[in-house]
Amino acid sequence: MAGTALQRWTTPCHPKTCRLRHPGRKAVREDMCAEEAAASLLQLEETFSASLARIDALVLKPLLQAEPNDQKGKENFKLFLLLNDRFQALWNLTEENYRILKQKRSDSERSCIQDIYTIWKGDLFLSIYIQYFVTFANYVVVQGFEHVTKSKSEAWKLHKTVLKQFLTDFTPETSMALALYTVLHKPLQDHIQRYLLLLTKLKETLKESPEKDVVTGVIQEYVKLESFISQVLDEACFTKALWKSLGCKFTDMLCVPERRLLEDNKNLPISTSTNRSDRILLFDDVLVLIQGNSFQSFDLKLVWVDENCGEKSAPGLHGLRITTPEETFLLSAKDPQMKAVWQWKLNQAVRQALNGKRDFPLWGRTGEGSEPPPCRFFSYVFRLEGRFRSAAYEGEWHWGKPHGKGTLKWRDGRNHVGDFKEGLEHGFGICLVPRQAEDRYDCYKCHWYEGKMRGYGICEYGNDMVYKGYFKDNVRQGFGILENFSAEHPFRYTGQWENDKKNGYGVWEDKDRGERYIGTWLDDHRHGQGIVVTQSGVCYQRTFHADKMVGSGILLLEDDSVYEGNFTEDLTFVGKGKLSFANGFVLEGTFTNKSGQGLQTHGVLNTSSEQLDERVTKTQLGLREFPVEKRWKGIYDQFLEFLQSGCKEEMEESFTGFHIQTSKELRKSQEYLFCQRGTEDISWKTEDILEELVQHQELESIQSYLEKALKSSLHPLGKLLKALTVAFQATYSGIGANRHLLTMAQEEVKYYAKKIWEFYRGLLHLALEQKGQLSPGAVDGDMSDQKASSVVLPLILPCFYPELFMLYMLYHEREDDLYCQGIVDLSLFPDIKLLEFLDVQKHLWPLKDLTLTTNQRRSLIKDKCFLSATECLQKLITTVDPREKLLILQKTYEELEGTVGRVLGKDYKLPMDDLLPLLMYVVSRAKIQHLGAEIHLIRDLMDPTNQGGMFDFLLTALESCYEHIQRMRLHPRESCPLTPSS
Structure with a gap:
């Protein structure tokens, strides 16, 4: 821009100062040149200002009074008002230049180059001329002069005769619209040429000096301005001709004052692969396909042009694939040169649209010739049928598809913020789903895979329930915790899920009833073997079928009595049974409970026991019914899958949890620790984990490494331990602290150590394999159970000790x-x-x-x-x-x-x-x-x-x-x- 070249000449100087800076004959000669230029410029500005005054009085003012009544005319009139404002600014600038030059002459002072306004204020001149001609071109595009000359207002009829007298230079065949168009741009365009002639003449008279360099720079900027005006007017006329050729239907919807036509397939032939009669129009902001009576418009910011499309065109044709967010189509040219021209024009148009500016000479280089980037950031509203219909996406794109970080919002209130890959949700994302008939949302904070929830996630439902666990194909699948925080019916389920239902081994705590169920589930119902522990200390083991107790069971009372037989949900003995008292007596017979008569029995009481039956108080439940290796299979399966995937870093959080800010209610739940990372200094990355594993293979080194890994909630083994801690606490803390569950808990902790050791060995095996150091027996040769007890168990025991020791104390x-x-x-x-x-x-x-x-x-x-x-x-x-x-x-x-x-x-x-x-x-x-x-x-x-x-x-x-x-x-x-x- 001229302003940067003229920064050191920002203020006019006094002639004496000028001569002091440039003493001698050279300075005198330059002052004489500047004096002549100033005199010529004064005369030039005086003539031009008079011309502008005449245009203002005889053209602009009458047009301003002829305000139209129709809607189209009113829209054009607003644009004409802006054009008038630009004209007045240009006129004011000319008047100011004239006043400054005249003042110098009236003061009898000799002028220097710094006194010439068009030089030291060159950037202001350029800016005002650019604004005027851009607005003028916009008015041309909307056919403003054609509309205004067809006005039927009285003001227009009154001044039409005067205007014809003013426009005497035109023949009778010249249209009024063309005459107005010429009068409002040609005098200004000619005046710029006169500026150039004057400045060129001044440059030729100057010797090599800083002043000459400044004048040369200003001349270059005015040359660019002249080229810019020609380009702007040509594009405006080209675009106006298009709107004239199209029907009103297309013009009304597509015509925008700022929009310019860059290419038309009628001028540069190319066609779509589906219909050769389609009209293809390339504008500076959109690509338009006109197909019969309809059209499609594609924002250039979201258009990708691919030469190597991989699709075969018809014989003898050369194709370009055009990719947009919802459609992909092929453009075909008859020869490679035509294809190359269209490809270049499309790419340049896309690049300029992304940059937000055109490659006009005056505006300098904006990357001309470079390919537009494949990755972009933009907003778009999907309109075609599909899962994203009517949704607005704002974020990163790659070759026509959401790819990277982005936000997707539907009209019904749903929105998804997170990672996308090739047009689908993929990676971590947060999705809000409004609940029907409620002003509340379900909030899913989860990992996604090809558009569906998969891996670890947290869902905060709008009904005060929170699920934390694993998903697959948008449903709860694998290990998970569902907790209800509402005051009406608080509960918590920790266990296995399948197809969005409780299935497999799990623990249910009913906080209203003060009960905990430990056992198997099927389709959201207690089904199979189960243990119920009550807050009063009573516990029993029964077989369940769809939430109903069936068959006989074993009931352990608080006073250490044991009942074996059938009993009701309110723990009343019915039918045949055996009651072993804490003192060793045994009552065996048939039990009934009649209303108002209490519990009755018909049987035999054996009092021969001289000492307390060890089996009575030491009864342990669940050992045969729930094999320890099947209790928390959902937790182990996720880590096994992560291990078998090669510990890919992008899968690590998906399978082993993540850190995320959660609601206040969620923080209250004890298993919040399962997902929180905290603010640890240690950073664990997959490559770091595998690298460090190889360096720690001696026994003492292994213990040190495992201690650090298990304490870190960022390391996969640390995350596994936290998940197991949550499961253990859900089973044996609080209500679950019952002495009859001691052996279950004890063997569970031992099994945890065994599985953690197995996963550690699996990680080491993978690390050695990746480094090419794996030899036969290098990993699998040691005794897993022994190492688990000696190495891992002491490290993990503190996590389970409070609950476990409580069971030992009770036992x-x-x-x-x-x-x-x-x-x-x-x-x-x-x-x-x-x-x-x-x-x-x-x-x-x-x-x-x-x-x-x-x-x-x-x-x-x-x-x-x-x-x-x-x-x-x-x-x-x-x-x-x-x-x-x-x-x-x-x-x-x-x-x-x-x-x-x-x-x-x-x-x-x-x-x-x-x-x-x-x-x-x-x-x-x-x-x-x-x-x-x-x-x-x-x-x-x-x-x-x-x-x-x-x-x-x-x-x-x-x-x-x-x-x-x-x-x-x-x-x-x-x-x-x-x-x-x-």
Whole structure:
């Protein structure tokens, strides 16, 4: 633009300043040239201004008074008002230039180049001329002069004669419209040529200098302006001729003032492959196909031109494939040159439409000759039949199809925001679906595959329900959690889905009834084997058929009684059954329940049991009915599919969950952790995971890697652990904390460790395979169960420990109560009395630890002996890892030996006869509340390799102490020769 070339000449300078800058003969000569140019320009502007005044008075003002009455005329009149405004701005600029030049001459000052307005304000001149001729061309396109000369208004009739006198240069055959067209553009166009002549003459008189460079730059800009005006007028006349040739029907719908015709297949032959008579019109913003009495219009921003279309044209024809959002068609030319011209014109038109500007010379280069990009961002409303009909899409496109990020909105309120691929929803997306007759929406936040929901997702329904889990083909499929947050009927289902229905193994919690169902489902109904746990502590196992209980079952009552037989939904015994009481009595017979008469039975009561039947209180449910490998198959299947896919990164979130902002209600649910990533510093990418796996193959390194991976909610193994944690809590927390489910929970945790180890080995196998380092037996040679117990189980146990330990406490509650009563009694003994009572040999007593104060007797001192071993054993409750608990037990044993060695003054290995009394002393002083639960958890979950070793020996010793303390309380006189009172 001229303005950039003239920035250093932005203000006129005083002649004296000019001469100071350029002293000597050269400056004087340049001033003389500028003086002559200014004088010529003054005369030129005076003549031109008078011409503009005459046009304004005799042409524009009469036309402004002739306001039409018809709708088309009114629209054109608005455009004419704008043209008049542009004319007035141009006239004002000419007058200003004239005034400045005249003022210089009246002040008797010599002019310099910087005083010539058309030079130092060249950019303003160019801008105003461009605006005028663009508006003039728009008026030409809509045939404004033709319409205005046909006006029947009185104002027009009055001035028509005057206008004819003004237009004396035209022959009688010249139409009034042509005359107006010529008068309103030719004087201005001619004036630009006069500017060019004057500036060219000035340039020729100047020597090489910065001033000459400036004048040369201004001349180039005016040459561009002249070329621009010719191009604009030619295009306007070309476009106007088209509208004249078309019928009113097409003109009314297609004619837009700013629209320009770039090519017409009547001038440059080409045809569609379906109908050779179709009219093809290329405008600067749209491509139009006229087919008989109808037409199709395609926005150039969403038109792709493909030369190598891969489709065979008719013999002797050369094809171009035109791709648009909803249609693809073929253009055929008779020779390759014609095809090449159309291809070039189409591509240039598309490129310019995307850039938002034309390649006029004055406006500089805008990428002329470059191909339009295949990827674009634009809005479009689908109109043809299909899933997207009437939907508006805004986003990224690639070769005529939504591809990339975008937003799709339907008229009924549905909208989808997310990733698209080749015209379909593909990748992560959020879809809102309005509910009928409600001002609420279902919100799906899910992964999509070829237009359908597939993989992990979250759906927040408008009825206060939330589903989090897996989808396939737009329906819930696989593992998922459905929770109802409404106050009317709150519930939560965690389990398997098939074809949008609850199918397979799952857990249902009815928060109103305070019940939890653990079992199998079919078509949204409880079907097959199931366990029901109630808030009151009662639980039962039955067979269900379509939500109805059938056959006999087993009912476990809160008082440890067990009923085997048939019973109703309100837990009333009916028919034949067997009731085993907690005291060992057994009632077997027929039970009835008559209204007002209570429960009645006819049978036999067996009271011969002398002791409590172990089977009564230790009954475990669900082991045979729900094999552990089939309980959460939906979770494992998703990760197995991810693994078998080669751990493709684009599939990782789809199968293993994702982080997303969810509603306040969703955050309240405990399984929200399943999908939240948090703000971790560690970034896990598929290639990073596989690369790091190869670097960690030593045992210690594996443990370190797994610990980090399992703690990360970004790593696939960490996500698997979180999913399993959710499933475990859904089953065994809260209402599910029932002692009859302990074995189910225990074997489930062990199986989790086994599956996590298997998936880890699968990832390692894939990593080695991809790096070409896989050798026979490199991965599959070790023992899965052993590694799972020794490596994985200690790492995952903290996630399940609260619920699992609660089950152990409930299961061993009776024994722990007896043990605690014994501990209370033993705590009454002072140290020496207790050592004596437990038959600890006197030479092992640490009497030197009993420091006496005034008025104290050694026999009354408490909690001083073997204090280090006692404090060590108390740490048993500070860790959840069975391995660490065993180490604490070993450390306790070492502290005992250390104390005895100090007492004896030599190293001393405690034999079993000495160890048990001493250990019982330490246990009684440690006062661990739920020692029975601790011992059995260690025994059940410790590394199998420790069986038969030192750890096993110490644990057995601890068990003996625990059992002996219980028996002390049961038979105090038989077991305790000495009582605290003695």
